[in-house]
Amino acid sequence: MVAWNGQAAGLxxxxxxxxxxxDHLFFVCPFVSIVWSALAKGLMKTRFTTDWSFLLDYISNSNFQLxxxxxxxxxxxxxVYTVWRERNGRRHGEPSQPADTIIAWVDRQVRDQLLAIDLMGDRRYDEGFQMWLQSRV
Structure with missing residues (x-):
């Protein structure tokens, strides 16, 4: 943005x-790193990172169980969606959300998606809710 518009805020x-x-926004920024760490460390365990390239490779090429x-x-x-939405909101003068609020919103989205899958009757994801709760401890 700064290259296109020298007066654009680049920080x-x-x-x-x-x-x-x-790379800074996803997930090196100290604020965003708090959000990502709180949500992803329990799932990724020793593979946890804030490095964008590693994350893309990891989620694209790893042989995960379903x-x-x-x-x-x-x-x-x-x-990524939530951070981008919050970033744009702040850029356009909307009130800032604290990290805890963003973490809780993302947690709710994951839980709701797992519940929606369950309501559709897809039994392949039955252990998903349990796995998610265990990762949040």
Missing amino acids: CVFCQLTLETR VEGFLIRYLFQVV
Whole structure:
């Protein structure tokens, strides 16, 4: 954005410490890292990282069991969407949401998706809710 419009704000809207880049925003920024860590550490365990390239490779090429793969990929998608939505809201003057609120919203989205799958009768994901709750401890 700064290259197109030299007057555009180039600092990260979350931390105000550095130029906003994809890698910084997803998930190096201290604010966003808190959100990602709180949600993903329990699922990824020793593979946890905030490195965008590693994450894309990990979620694209790992041989997950069905439910674990769904949870990690869905979580990644929801966090990216939520961070981008919050970033745009802040850029356009909407009130800022604290990290705890964002974490709770993402957690609710994951739970709701698992419940929706259950309501559709897909029994392949029965252990998903249990796995998600265990990862949140």
